[in-house]
Amino acid sequence: MAEKTYGLIxxxxxxxxxxxxxxxxxxxxxxxxxxxxxxxxxxxxxxMGVGRSRVPRISLAGGITGFCTGMSMIWFMDKFDYALxxxxxxxxxxxxxxxxxxxxxxxxxxxATIGGMFVLNGLPMHYHPVxxxxxxxxxTDDLFFIVIEKSDPRFNPxxxxxxxxxIGGREIAELES
Amino acid sequence: MSxxxxxxxxxxxxxxxxxxxxxxxxxxxxNNRSFAWITNKICGxxxxxxxxxxxYCFICACFVASFTxxxxxxxxxxxxxxxxxxxxxxxxxxxxxxxxxxxxGHAGTLISAILCLLRQKWRxxxxxxxxxxxxxxxxxxxxxxxxxVGRVWYAWFLFPLPNSNYIWQNYRSPLEWDVFAxxxxxxxxxxxxxxxxxxxxxxxxxxxxxxxxxxxxxIYGLFAMGWRGSSRHWSNYEMAYLIxxxxxxxxxxxxxxxxxxxxxxxxxxxxxxxxxxxxFVAGAIFxxxxxxxxxxxxxxxxxxxxxxxxxxxxDCMCKIILATGTMVGYAYAMEFFIAWYSANPYEGFTxxxxxxxxxxxxxxxxxxxxxxxxxxFWFKAVRENTWLxxxxxxxxxxxxxxxxFVIIVTSLARDFLPSSWGYYTxxxxxIFTYFGTFGVFxxxxxxxxxxxPIMAIAELxxxxxxxxxxxxxKHAEDxxxx
Numbered sequence: 001m002a003e004k005t006y007g008l009i010x011x012x013x014x015x016x017x018x019x020x021x022x023x024x025x026x027x028x029x030x031x032x033x034x035x036x037x038x039x040x041x042x043x044x045x046x047x048m049g050v051g052r053s054r055v056p057r058i059s060l061a062g063g064i065t066g067f068c069t070g071m072s073m074i075w076f077m078d079k080f081d082y083a084l085x086x087x088x089x090x091x092x093x094x095x096x097x098x099x100x101x102x103x104x105x106x107x108x109x110x111x112a113t114i115g116g117m118f119v120l121n122g123l124p125m126h127y128h129p130v131x132x133x134x135x136x137x138x139x140t141d142d143l144f145f146i147v148i149e150k151s152d153p154r155f156n157p158x159x160x161x162x163x164x165x166x167i168g169g170r171e172i173a174e175l176e177s
Numbered sequence: 178m179s180x181x182x183x184x185x186x187x188x189x190x191x192x193x194x195x196x197x198x199x200x201x202x203x204x205x206x207x208n209n210r211s212f213a214w215i216t217n218k219i220c221g222x223x224x225x226x227x228x229x230x231x232x233y234c235f236i237c238a239c240f241v242a243s244f245t246x247x248x249x250x251x252x253x254x255x256x257x258x259x260x261x262x263x264x265x266x267x268x269x270x271x272x273x274x275x276x277x278x279x280x281x282g283h284a285g286t287l288i289s290a291i292l293c294l295l296r297q298k299w300r301x302x303x304x305x306x307x308x309x310x311x312x313x314x315x316x317x318x319x320x321x322x323x324x325x326v327g328r329v330w331y332a333w334f335l336f337p338l339p340n341s342n343y344i345w346q347n348y349r350s351p352l353e354w355d356v357f358a359x360x361x362x363x364x365x366x367x368x369x370x371x372x373x374x375x376x377x378x379x380x381x382x383x384x385x386x387x388x389x390x391x392x393x394x395x396i397y398g399l400f401a402m403g404w405r406g407s408s409r410h411w412s413n414y415e416m417a418y419l420i421x422x423x424x425x426x427x428x429x430x431x432x433x434x435x436x437x438x439x440x441x442x443x444x445x446x447x448x449x450x451x452x453x454x455x456x457f458v459a460g461a462i463f464x465x466x467x468x469x470x471x472x473x474x475x476x477x478x479x480x481x482x483x484x485x486x487x488x489x490x491x492d493c494m495c496k497i498i499l500a501t502g503t504m505v506g507y508a509y510a511m512e513f514f515i516a517w518y519s520a521n522p523y524e525g526f527t528x529x530x531x532x533x534x535x536x537x538x539x540x541x542x543x544x545x546x547x548x549x550x551x552x553x554f555w556f557k558a559v560r561e562n563t564w565l566x567x568x569x570x571x572x573x574x575x576x577x578x579x580x581x582f583v584i585i586v587t588s589l590a591r592d593f594l595p596s597s598w599g600y601y602t603x604x605x606x607x608i609f610t611y612f613g614t615f616g617v618f619x620x621x622x623x624x625x626x627x628x629x630p631i632m633a634i635a636e637l638x639x640x641x642x643x644x645x646x647x648x649x650x651k652h653a654e655d656x657x658x659x
Contacts, residue, residue, distance in 0.1 A: 019646040035408035038212060038380070039635040040415050043646055044408050053416035063424075077337060077345035089349050099354040099435055103361040106428045110365045110421060114372055117417035121410045124402035131405055137383035139406045140376065142212035 006129035006177035007033075007149040008160055010169025015041045018144040021167035022047040025146060028163055032152035036130065036145035055116045062112020063105050070101025129177045147175065205298050205640040207484035212638050215485070219377075219634050220384050222480055223627065230479070235623050241616025248610030249324055257327040261604035265592040270607040271325040273581045274614065276436055277464070278318035279359065280457075280577060282366070283429055284465020285311030289369060290425035293418075299493050301636040302485045306476065306625075307469050308370040313621040314468075315363045317614040322355075324610075336360075351438035358435040365428055369421050371400075375414075377630040379404035433461045440584065447527040447588035450515065456508035460577060463501035463547070466494050467573030472622065474567045476631065485632060491566060495554040498573060502551030505580075509544065523593070531587045535600055539583050546576020 012018040015037070022035055026049040035044060045051075071094065078084055079091035089096070118124070130136060130147055139145050146169060148160050164172050206215065252259050262269045285307040292300040323332045335356045337346055346353050378401035385394035404410070437457035440448035470491070477486045516528040532540050550572040553559045560566060590601050603611075625631070638644055 015644055015646040036406045037408055037411065038216075038406055039376075039638040039644060040411040041408070041644070041646055042639075045412050047646075048408060050409055050412055053413045055413050055416040056420060059417075059420045059424075073337065074348045078348050082343060082345055084345070084347060086347050086349050096349045099351075099431070099438075100348060100357045102431060103354075103357040103428075103435075106424045106431075107361040107364060109424045110368050113417045113420045113424075114368055117372075117413050118402070120413045121407075123404065123410070126398065126403040128403060128405055130407075131403070136405070137387050140380040140383045140404075141216045 004176050005150050006175040007147055007151075007155070008157075008164060009130070009133055009145055009147045009173050009175050010164040010167075011135065011171045012144040012146065012169060015044075015144065017168055018146070019044060019047045021146055021164075021169060024167045025148065025163070028154070030148055030152050030154055032149040032155075034130075034147045034149075036136065036139040036147065038140050038142060038144075041144075054120060055113060058116030058119075059109050059113040062116075063109040065112075066105040066108025067101050069108065070104035071097050073104075074100060129175045133173065133175055135171070203299075203489040204487065204642075205301065205489075206637060207487050209642070210484055212641070212643070215637050215641075216380060216384075216634055218482070218485070219630050219632050219637075220381055222631060223381065223629065224384070227627065231623060231627060235620065238616045238619035238623060242613055242620050243616070244609040245320065245613025245617055248606050248613060249320070251606055252324055252610070253329055257325070259604060259606045260325075261602055261607055263599075265594075265597050266586060266589040266599070266601040268585055268589060269601055270603045270611055271321040272439075273578070273585050274611050275318050275321040275325075276457075276581045276585075277578045278314045278321075278614065279362075279436060280433065280461035280464045280581075281468045281574075282311040282314035282318070282362075282465065283433060283458070283461035284469050285309070285314075286362075286366060286369075286425055286429040287462050287465065288469070289373070290422040290429060293422040294426060297493075298640045299490050301640050302482075302490060302632050303469060303473060303494075304636075305370075305373065305629075305633045306473060306631050307465075308366065308373070309622065309625045309629075309631075310465075310468060310472060311366045312363070312370060313618050313625075315359070315366065316621065317618050319359065319363070320610075320614065320617075351435060351442045354435045355439055358432045362428060362432045365421075365425060369425060372414075372418065372421065373633055373636075374629065375401055375404050376406065376635040377633065379406070380634055381630060430458055433457045445588050445592070446521070446523040447512075447531065447584065450512065452508055452511055452515070456505065456512075459501045459504040459508065460547075460580060463498060463505055463551075464573060464577035466498045466501070467570045467577065470494055470498075470566060470570035471574060474563055474570070476626070478563070482632075485637065488561060491563070492560050495560045495566060498570075499551045499554040502547055502573070506544075506548035509548065527588060527591065530591055531583060534587065534591070536583060536587045536590070539579050539586075543576055543579040543583050546572045547580060550576065 010021075012021060018035060018037065018041065022044060025033055026047065035041075035048060037044070074097040075092045083091045085091075133145075135143070136145070146164065148155060148164070154160075161172055210218075260269065260271065262271070285304075288300050288307040289304045289311075292304075323329060326332050326335075334340065335346070335353075346356075348354075378397050382394050382398040382401050385391075385397060434454040434457065437453035441450060441453040443449060473486060474491075477483060513528050513532075516524040519525075530536075550569050553565075553569060559569075586601050591598055
């Protein structure tokens with residue numbers, strides 16, 4: 001196997017076949033592998049042994065930042081920096097500061113969620129060995145793939161290929177990095 | 178005396194077993210279409226040669242949009258006086274149109290966010306175009322308040338930016354809340370729309386690359402962020418999408434609530450009511466679904482999307498219009514009741530004046546379009562007649578515009594000082610500017626149809642029966658391994 005090999009890729013025809021195969025790759029103890037699917041297949045996370053996404057933590061941090069930004073911004077502007085008398089109302093109250101802080105909570109949560117999703121996924125990444133596979137365009141259309149990376153400690157060209165064959169993968173091919 | 182009758186032995190009063198009603202679930206995609214068919218159908222719309230009808234519509238829309246451009250140029254070069262606002266009606270068409278357009282946008286967010294949280298699978302075939310509608314409606318809405326400030330080059334004073342007067346915005350005013358609500362709404366809607374589109378842009382990238390159209394593949398690829406359909410990515414992506422839906426739900430409810438605060442926090446009779454926030458939100462969703470149907474039904478007919486937008490989808494939308502239209506009707510009645518029950522003579526006068534005063538014709542159009550029109554959707558025969566649904570959806574749009582006109586103008590034209598009473602008529606410039614926004618909206622929507630996937634391809638595939646891993650392939654025969 002060439003030094004430049006990224007890993008092995010196998011094709012599957014239906015979500016059911018893929019799920020069945022993914023469970024066996026997981027049970028064989030592989031860690032650095034992935035499924036390529038045209039849409040989110042329900043239950044595949046569990047079949048792959050992928051844990052719950054960590055995006056919500058980033059979202060929560062974003063939301064808290066947004067709310068605090070709103071409250072402190074309004075306190076700073078309308079009470080501290082330039083106290084403005086309007087209608088005899090207090091210079092600062094969390095009540096009238098709430099709507100703006102609420103909107104900023106949502107705005108910051110949205111940015112944190114999307115930013116967090118991109119960071120956790122390592123996107124944007126316009127060059128990837130998987131994208132060089134000639135048939136991969138069907139992976140955004142109607143076919144399903146399993147990719148096992150060479151950097152996985154259990155990776156062995158012969159055994160891994162045999163596993164992919166055994167679990168029903170067809171057109172097993174090497175990916176160049 | 179006994180009323181208890183002797184039960185025959187073979188029909189017990191209590192059934193030993195109760196079977197739930199067995200009713201087949203409506204198919205989200207008609208004719209059991211395959212994954213590849215869905216991809217081809219949706220991508221084909223953007224890939225085919227530009228159809229002739231598109232050019233006719235586009236030129237027509239550009240012509241209409243030029244009215245807004247001309248109206249605004251005239252306004253900026255001359256002054257705000259060219260709009261028909263004068264005391265006491267300083268909020269005329271500008272704000273009517275703003276609330277109208279922002280309300281239209283709400284259905285898009287409702288479909289993408291609230292229906293997502295409620296796991297309504299029928300949202301998948303309409304959410305992309307409804308979100309596009311939201312964004313374009315917010316663009317049209319934004320034009321009015323920005324130019325209503327008069328000296329538009331000072332519009333940045335709305336935002337907390339340091340300026341040479343060293344003065345900040347007044348956060349005690351709902352108008353300032355509105356600045357944050359609407360700008361957050363616009364931003365989050367764009368983000369939500371874009372994130373939802375990433376996998377579909379990747380699909381289009383791969384299809385263009387496959388036929389050798391490198392430049393288009395690169396442009397779509399740039400926006401697809403190198404998406405490759407990795408399952409580990411989908412996991413984070415789905416979580417992010419769910420959270421976005423979760424935060425968009427309070428957002429959409431809060432935006433129109435804050436828009437209604439613009440009125441409700443004032444002391445003007447007819448505005449100063451606690452019913453305004455829910456009443457405005459229901460009205461916004463009502464008008465938005467009207468607009469969704471107005472846009473989707475022609476699209477469905479032109480591109481033969483009957484398998485993706487089935488009769489079930491139209492039924493669902495009609496029923497939401499019926500529900501929200503009835504809520505709006507209830508709010509109209511409740512306003513009258515409270516005006517009487519509060520024993521406030523100003524409030525009472527305002528509502529009598531609304532229905533029987535000089536603007537009775539606007540009130541009459543509003544009630545007939547918003548309360549009577551949706552009641553037709555009780556009947557299945559009406560919901561199944563596409564032409565009728567389309568015409569009724571137009572009535573909904575008209576009615577909701579008049580609702581805002583009635584609320585804003587009737588209350589202002591009869592203020593506390595009878596000597597300033599008058600009859601508000603919009604100027605020609607106002608009418609042209611408003612008319613033109615339909616062109617602006619259409620131009621943007623036509624470009625969307627032409628260049629972007631008009632339906633969420635990946636999501637549509639996920640709601641087909643063959644996407645269920647337990648019904649296909651080896652997994653169906655086998656039991657779980659863990």
